[in-house]
Amino acid sequence: MPIITYRDALREAMDEEMARDENVILLGEEVAEYNGAYKVSQGLWDKYGSGRVIDTPITEEGFTGVGIGAAMAGLRPIVEWMTVNFSIMALDQVINNAAKMRYMSGGQFNVPIVFRGPNGPAEYLAAQHSQALQTLFVHIPGLKVVAPATPYDAKGLLKSAIRDDNPVIFLEGELMYQWKGEVPDGEYLIPIGKADIKREGEDVTIVTYSKPLRVVEEAAAELAKRGIEAEIVDLRSLRPLDEETIYRSVKKTNRCVVVDESWPMVSVASHVGWMVSRNCFDDLDAPVELVTSEDVPMPYNHRLELAVQPSVEKVIKAVQKVMYLV
Amino acid sequence: MAEKILMIALSPTMKTGLISKWEKKEGEKVESGDLLCQVETDKATMDYESIQEGTLLKILVHEGEQARIGSPIAIIGEGGEDISDLLSDIETDMEGITDDGKIGPEEDTTSSISITETGEESSGDRVIASPLARRMAQQQGIDLSLIKGSGPRGRIIKRDILEAVARLEKSNLGMPKTTSQILPTSSDEVIQVSTKRRIIAERLAESKYSAPHYYLRLKVLSDNFMEARKLLNITLNKKVSVNAFIVKFVAEAIKRHPIMNSTWQGETILRHASIDIGLAVAQNDGLITPVVRDCGNKGIIEIDRELKELIDKALNNQLTPSEYSGATFTISNLGSYGIEEFTAIINPPGSAILAIGKMGKEPTIVDGDKIEIRTLMTLTLSCDHRVIDGAVGAAFLKDLKDIMENPIRVLY
Numbered sequence: 211m212p213i214i215t216y217r218d219a220l221r222e223a224m225d226e227e228m229a230r231d232e233n234v235i236l237l238g239e240e241v242a243e244y245n246g247a248y249k250v251s252q253g254l255w256d257k258y259g260s261g262r263v264i265d266t267p268i269t270e271e272g273f274t275g276v277g278i279g280a281a282m283a284g285l286r287p288i289v290e291w292m293t294v295n296f297s298i299m300a301l302d303q304v305i306n307n308a309a310k311m312r313y314m315s316g317g318q319f320n321v322p323i324v325f326r327g328p329n330g331p332a333e334y335l336a337a338q339h340s341q342a343l344q345t346l347f348v349h350i351p352g353l354k355v356v357a358p359a360t361p362y363d364a365k366g367l368l369k370s371a372i373r374d375d376n377p378v379i380f381l382e383g384e385l386m387y388q389w390k391g392e393v394p395d396g397e398y399l400i401p402i403g404k405a406d407i408k409r410e411g412e413d414v415t416i417v418t419y420s421k422p423l424r425v426v427e428e429a430a431a432e433l434a435k436r437g438i439e440a441e442i443v444d445l446r447s448l449r450p451l452d453e454e455t456i457y458r459s460v461k462k463t464n465r466c467v468v469v470d471e472s473w474p475m476v477s478v479a480s481h482v483g484w485m486v487s488r489n490c491f492d493d494l495d496a497p498v499e500l501v502t503s504e505d506v507p508m509p510y511n512h513r514l515e516l517a518v519q520p521s522v523e524k525v526i527k528a529v530q531k532v533m534y535l536v
Numbered sequence: 537m538a539e540k541i542l543m544i545a546l547s548p549t550m551k552t553g554l555i556s557k558w559e560k561k562e563g564e565k566v567e568s569g570d571l572l573c574q575v576e577t578d579k580a581t582m583d584y585e586s587i588q589e590g591t592l593l594k595i596l597v598h599e600g601e602q603a604r605i606g607s608p609i610a611i612i613g614e615g616g617e618d619i620s621d622l623l624s625d626i627e628t629d630m631e632g633i634t635d636d637g638k639i640g641p642e643e644d645t646t647s648s649i650s651i652t653e654t655g656e657e658s659s660g661d662r663v664i665a666s667p668l669a670r671r672m673a674q675q676q677g678i679d680l681s682l683i684k685g686s687g688p689r690g691r692i693i694k695r696d697i698l699e700a701v702a703r704l705e706k707s708n709l710g711m712p713k714t715t716s717q718i719l720p721t722s723s724d725e726v727i728q729v730s731t732k733r734r735i736i737a738e739r740l741a742e743s744k745y746s747a748p749h750y751y752l753r754l755k756v757l758s759d760n761f762m763e764a765r766k767l768l769n770i771t772l773n774k775k776v777s778v779n780a781f782i783v784k785f786v787a788e789a790i791k792r793h794p795i796m797n798s799t800w801q802g803e804t805i806l807r808h809a810s811i812d813i814g815l816a817v818a819q820n821d822g823l824i825t826p827v828v829r830d831c832g833n834k835g836i837i838e839i840d841r842e843l844k845e846l847i848d849k850a851l852n853n854q855l856t857p858s859e860y861s862g863a864t865f866t867i868s869n870l871g872s873y874g875i876e877e878f879t880a881i882i883n884p885p886g887s888a889i890l891a892i893g894k895m896g897k898e899p900t901i902v903d904g905d906k907i908e909i910r911t912l913m914t915l916t917l918s919c920d921h922r923v924i925d926g927a928v929g930a931a932f933l934k935d936l937k938d939i940m941e942n943p944i945r946v947l948y
Contacts, residue, residue: 464668464694495668495694496687534687534695 238290274300291327309352326380366400411439538613780840787831814863
């Protein structure tokens, strides 16, 4: 099977969907002539031209709104946010228009749109440019939110997102674009709302998604050397959430750690923790542990920047805690 | 001034009572000493006699409903009195009652029955366990209060249960797997366990698993004793039961071996002065052991009269707690079912129980090598080895045999 980068997987998805459906367009800052700030849209402008791959002014609220309007009018836009940090400018459009239009129009208007871009901490980018904002979107009924961690999942989920008749927030990661993985030739789709067991194990369930998957995989390998077999549940979709897969795993292992690079308060992690506590109560041998970003803005100092994020050590420690080994 | 009528403890082990019948109606006059209602306790149906006087204003607990000791079952006062304040008080009170039903002082005096309850008022005694550990313990029939938790704050966790299960399987002692759950099929019937059945189960399981039982068995020639009974029956012109004879013989044998009449108390052994012999009586919904007190100082006729009364009451569920508790020795007779012999489980607080098989004619070797047809009966004695050693039990049984075979031996 070919091994390609996460970046290439995203481009393949967009390319295939644009070729399949002429209503699919891409718009955002530098997506056309510059081939994208992170080169995700490399070659698409050459192939599909300025009518379908559109450079916009630096005004997130404006082009996000244009995308929503185009979706209501029948197109299937992909709006690229250079980073999700800048999407905060466009939240009113996303929350009040994209998420609610179908509901408020009594089903007369669909908003088949994808908002995509890098989310979460990168490196040396400090408080305003290095933050994991998924909670803002996951909170809103009317939105779907996906956050794949591998090239394979990214391609299959982006294609499903483009074909979905609802607004989908598609969260990538600056540091993930270079990640490589097997992606088969030819078309495949991954349904939104399905988690994936990335590693099977009997002793503890680690629920995670997006970039921390690598940290968790590394921790699981280290734990295996110590005789602890962790099961890794990669959520892939945050809304809708695949509760069933989480519960099935926790009922098997009786222990749960949730790893999330966002802040701890009212987060995906705290929500999963509550759901597990509620629905697997009689199967739990220990309280659910969370490993999240520390509850502070991202420090610029590199040592501190690393210290506030989930790490292999923090994951191992949490696993030891739910197994009563510390 | 209207006041509450409270459920009272009508048996020493009772925690709740079920009102089976109200003898007074709302609006009816009640004198002190009047029969108010019938209450089904854990063992028997008891009369509740009123100690209050007035008009029965309201029945709070209706026929077929249960009430915990100390909770109101009715209101008594003067006819036409306004009881709305009292009713709202009662409602508030009921909200404050905890699930374990502890209201007022506990009157549980029988140490042989201990029902461990979690969630007592003292939080220091609360068992801390993970939800999984609780579920596992329930499935395995393990009492969490017996396990030491290895988690934070002494929390009992999965590995503690697994270790306890392994220990139990290894030692084969302690808690039996009494509550292993099997899912019923559609043709199976699920029977709710009555209070009486639960107490029988707890008492007998506790006896069998805590008292190390051993068994002694011998055959008794019964011709002489049946002859003696025949003579007595002719004299009295009425039938004296075989059981009355056996009770008396046992009491006489116990006089010669008083340790048989004792209770194991851990640090001490209590040797009872009075020989109180219980006789196991089967009921439709269980069994009960009415007790004839002080058999050492009673004659056969008196014992027979008391036994008949007690058995009659037992069959009608009318025994009072003082009539069925505290047997220092127990006899169980299954002879009428044609049972040849059997072993019985000791009935606490006693330390021994005698199992009587059927009386029947058998070819028997007598006087050297002669074979004659004689009447024989097999006795099996179960003893608690903590109290009664083998030779002691054997000497007792031998004396009992001698007395039964030659009743004149009672005199010397």
